[in-house]
Amino acid sequence: MGPCRAATRFKNENPEAQSFQVTLFGSLAATGKGHLTDRAITQVLEPKSVDFVWQPKTYLERHPNALTLEALNEKNEVITSKTAYSIGGGAIVWEGETEESEMIYPHSTMADILKWCNQEGRTLWEYVQLHEPRETLDHLKEVWQVMQKAVQRGLENEGVIPGGLKLARKASSYYIRAQSLKDSLKSRSLVFAYALAVSEENASGGQVSTAPTCGSSGVLPAVLYHAKYAHGFSDEKILKAIATAGLIGNVVKTNASISGAEVGCQGEVGTACAMASAAVNQLFGGSPQQIEYAAEMGLEHHLGLTCDPINGLVQVPCIERNAHAAARALDSNMFALLSDGKHFVSFDKVVRTMKVTGKDLPSLYKETAEGGLAIFAKRREPKKLKNS
Numbered sequence: 001m002g003p004c005r006a007a008t009r010f011k012n013e014n015p016e017a018q019s020f021q022v023t024l025f026g027s028l029a030a031t032g033k034g035h036l037t038d039r040a041i042t043q044v045l046e047p048k049s050v051d052f053v054w055q056p057k058t059y060l061e062r063h064p065n066a067l068t069l070e071a072l073n074e075k076n077e078v079i080t081s082k083t084a085y086s087i088g089g090g091a092i093v094w095e096g097e098t099e100e101s102e103m104i105y106p107h108s109t110m111a112d113i114l115k116w117c118n119q120e121g122r123t124l125w126e127y128v129q130l131h132e133p134r135e136t137l138d139h140l141k142e143v144w145q146v147m148q149k150a151v152q153r154g155l156e157n158e159g160v161i162p163g164g165l166k167l168a169r170k171a172s173s174y175y176i177r178a179q180s181l182k183d184s185l186k187s188r189s190l191v192f193a194y195a196l197a198v199s200e201e202n203a204s205g206g207q208v209s210t211a212p213t214c215g216s217s218g219v220l221p222a223v224l225y226h227a228k229y230a231h232g233f234s235d236e237k238i239l240k241a242i243a244t245a246g247l248i249g250n251v252v253k254t255n256a257s258i259s260g261a262e263v264g265c266q267g268e269v270g271t272a273c274a275m276a277s278a279a280v281n282q283l284f285g286g287s288p289q290q291i292e293y294a295a296e297m298g299l300e301h302h303l304g305l306t307c308d309p310i311n312g313l314v315q316v317p318c319i320e321r322n323a324h325a326a327a328r329a330l331d332s333n334m335f336a337l338l339s340d341g342k343h344f345v346s347f348d349k350v351v352r353t354m355k356v357t358g359k360d361l362p363s364l365y366k367e368t369a370e371g372g373l374a375i376f377a378k379r380r381e382p383k384k385l386k387n388s
Helices: 002-013 026-030 037-045 110-120 124-131 136-156 171-178 183-203 219-231 235-255 269-283 288-300 318-338 347-360
Strands: 019-025 049-055 065-072 078-088 091-094
Touching: 002 019, 002 037, 002 065, 002 078, 002 091, 019 026, 019 037, 026 049, 026 065, 037 049, 110 124, 110 235, 110 288, 110 347, 124 136, 124 235, 124 269, 136 171, 136 183, 136 219, 136 235, 171 183, 183 219, 183 318, 219 235, 219 269, 219 318, 235 269, 235 288, 235 347, 269 288, 269 318, 288 318, 288 347
Parallel strands: 019 049
Antiparallel strands: 019 065, 065 078, 078 091
């Protein structure tokens, strides 16, 4: 999504270009084909021709997901060149510019936000409502519609996910098998099916909502879809829960990162779990302190999670991780509801820990497909020696 947005802006700024050259650096190059980055950019820049240069071993200083776009004239000479950084969740930062997202909220930490809630007697979704423009509600309605449709399409679609791993979709069969189970098992199995459905849609190039990223897009929709259809929560209440989830994601993005290329999968699936934990805790009546606790657990217990996609595809282990994170979000909710909201480690401290942990992780484990499962899952097991 990020490179697609960058290509769209660059094309609009260079209508006189006869062709384009795009150089992908670092993690963006290492997993670009698996993430369909080249296809997305090509579709944007058509009908002009596009030449791609892949530089997976070259990392620019600002962010590991970088690309340089060049506009060429009829003599194949460069007339304009710009470098952009895809920082996660579709957001783009251009060389020489500040981050495009505005500082909408007056507070950047959960501690300060909770202090405001206590002083004003309000909850987290009200904090969002009072500081966001009015049209934000319309946006959240669209987000919720996209989430629901992604679940529904994913439950219906079957077959092999494109990309070369020959991985079969599981959501439909999981959903069908769940129907014959008893209540408690059925409930958890349906959550698995919903998360698989969205993640499989993402891996197949379908429409999803970044929550906070495409690779972690199955967690929040699964939990909210379950809340609506298993517990009868209204769309209005779910929209408020999405607002709170977005606030949690914003705190992580502001103080750490949601980019797997920068901090590993803890920044993607870990943040998604924190967002879903907070959202469902609010739905079930959690106080702001309990909501913060649920979010803290959702992220804390994903600390150190690596990003090691096989073949650079958002399939293995990504899809299953979304399903397990959705279940963990429900557990975090229940754990927080049983408490009074007091706990030892704050959400802000976990966010800071995640940032430092991400910096300490070797690049092999940050969306480069050069370590972990990306390597060992493809290796053949050595043959066992026969008994003499």
